[in-house]
Amino acid sequence: MGSYVGVVGMGVMGQSLALNIANHGYTVSVYNRHGEATKDFMESRVKAQKDKVTATYELKDFVDSLEAPRKVILMVKAGPVVDAVTDSLLPFLSEGDIVVDAGNSYYKDTSRRMADYAKKGISFFGMGVSGGEKGALVGPSIMPSGDKNLYDNYLGKLLTDISAHTEDGSPCCDYIGPEGSGQYVKMVHNGIEYGDIQIIDEAYFIMKNVLGMSNAEMADAFESWNNGRLDSFLIEITYKILREKDPDTGDDLIDHILDEAAQKGTGMWTAIEGLEMHMAIPTMAEAVFARNLSAVKDERVIASKVFTDKPSVSVEDRDALLADLEQAVYASKIMSYAQGFQLLEKASREHDWNLKLGDIALLWREGCIIRAKFLGRIKAAYDQSDGKVQNLMLTDEFRDEIKAAVPGWRRVVVKAIEAGVYVPTLANSLMYFDGYTSEFLSANLCQAQRDWFGAHTYHRDDQPHDLSFHHRWEELD
Numbered sequence: 001m002g003s004y005v006g007v008v009g010m011g012v013m014g015q016s017l018a019l020n021i022a023n024h025g026y027t028v029s030v031y032n033r034h035g036e037a038t039k040d041f042m043e044s045r046v047k048a049q050k051d052k053v054t055a056t057y058e059l060k061d062f063v064d065s066l067e068a069p070r071k072v073i074l075m076v077k078a079g080p081v082v083d084a085v086t087d088s089l090l091p092f093l094s095e096g097d098i099v100v101d102a103g104n105s106y107y108k109d110t111s112r113r114m115a116d117y118a119k120k121g122i123s124f125f126g127m128g129v130s131g132g133e134k135g136a137l138v139g140p141s142i143m144p145s146g147d148k149n150l151y152d153n154y155l156g157k158l159l160t161d162i163s164a165h166t167e168d169g170s171p172c173c174d175y176i177g178p179e180g181s182g183q184y185v186k187m188v189h190n191g192i193e194y195g196d197i198q199i200i201d202e203a204y205f206i207m208k209n210v211l212g213m214s215n216a217e218m219a220d221a222f223e224s225w226n227n228g229r230l231d232s233f234l235i236e237i238t239y240k241i242l243r244e245k246d247p248d249t250g251d252d253l254i255d256h257i258l259d260e261a262a263q264k265g266t267g268m269w270t271a272i273e274g275l276e277m278h279m280a281i282p283t284m285a286e287a288v289f290a291r292n293l294s295a296v297k298d299e300r301v302i303a304s305k306v307f308t309d310k311p312s313v314s315v316e317d318r319d320a321l322l323a324d325l326e327q328a329v330y331a332s333k334i335m336s337y338a339q340g341f342q343l344l345e346k347a348s349r350e351h352d353w354n355l356k357l358g359d360i361a362l363l364w365r366e367g368c369i370i371r372a373k374f375l376g377r378i379k380a381a382y383d384q385s386d387g388k389v390q391n392l393m394l395t396d397e398f399r400d401e402i403k404a405a406v407p408g409w410r411r412v413v414v415k416a417i418e419a420g421v422y423v424p425t426l427a428n429s430l431m432y433f434d435g436y437t438s439e440f441l442s443a444n445l446c447q448a449q450r451d452w453f454g455a456h457t458y459h460r461d462d463q464p465h466d467l468s469f470h471h472r473w474e475e476l477d
């Protein structure tokens, strides 16, 4: 009898996912373009699971080793590689076989592939997977999308079995919707992850440069935050990172790591998506800009030698500012999730995906990089509002906490600006809050300007909104 499922791609994620599948009692065949990776995997990582894992070194052997209808999970580099690998599988696959792309593919590519491969008799399915190497091994958060019948009949049990589970035993895997909605949700998850990371990094930077804290003091502060409402995987690894020693020098390792952040593109896709959807998602977009700015280290070094005068600020009550900082981080985090969930809500409406946003929050509760107790509260906010949330900041769950956080949040941002410390997500989350909660903005002047130079028209406050007006601002002749 053939293997229950196959995994193509024995990279970081593919190896872990194959082991996870085997650890749950399923038989799995594996294949990699370069056979050495498969051989290494079998020799170094497959131990107790030997009778569950079949190594193959030719695509035909791989496909032949699977039970029908075949379920092939692709864990390969996103982009054209997914098409290339699927195309090379096609000659060996049969009608009704299922190819599941588990990489960070662009959601429009996934939707296109579903339509294209359906014409060739193959069921193409998409799924976002989060949790990195360890999550893939012990239980990731999984966001599957495509034909619901395929999910219900062939994939759902396997995927929920191998996914992370919440404390009450709920799987962090659920059918998301049609087309590339799973990869869309994963993309927004990554955008939120960018925001969460940058918010924490700015808190570190304020602790270091405004409060003058040592790495050990900062680690203690983050650890104490992790015992409260900010309890999350990212805060946990932050305080552990700050305590890590460099084996070569004995110094704190963090002080030897260059301040140049890399990226693989999903944060950028989220920012672009926000722009295309005409949504304000500044926290996530600023997090991408922050990585871009960090990457031009050489230019920053030159500029820092031109503009040498960083203002010095004094802090009268360090404990009070540290408490304010916790408020600023928490409130900025809420803004980031508010933006992310608004983006998901709009995408759901535009594509007719019927996304269950509260349930999506729960999928991220465990297994993924943004896992946090906080996500249970977002689920609660959706449950309390019957699934209809205009903006998370307005919900009973978060409204009063934001009100309480705002004064400290402002003090922190003002202090950072006075000190010349770069805090784009803390500051722009506050700007988002101020903009979103303002009845009046300066856009009346913007519309007047647009009407002046381009006859773009405007609406009036004393006329129905469906009427447009143009004013003759100057005589043309």
Ligand SMILES: NC(=O)c1ccc[n+]([C@@H]2O[C@H](COP(=O)([O-])OP(=O)(O)OC[C@H]3O[C@@H](n4cnc5c(N)ncnc54)[C@H](OP(=O)(O)O)[C@@H]3O)[C@@H](O)[C@H]2O)c1
Pocket: 008, 009, 010, 011, 012, 013, 014, 032, 033, 034, 037, 075, 076, 077, 078, 081, 084, 085, 102, 103, 104, 105, 129, 130, 131, 132, 133
């Ligand atoms: N790493 C993470 O934390 C993480 C988390 C979530 C999702 N993902 C996504 O998961 C997918 C896999 O990521 P990874 O971290 O496992 O990557 P990885 O370690 O770099 O492995 C990439 C895999 O893709 C294969 N590949 C690359 N080019 C190929 C080609 N032209 N033809 C056939 N196979 C090709 C590689 O095979 P060779 O060995 O032959 O080169 C390898 O098996 C990506 O879409 C990634 O974005 C990654």
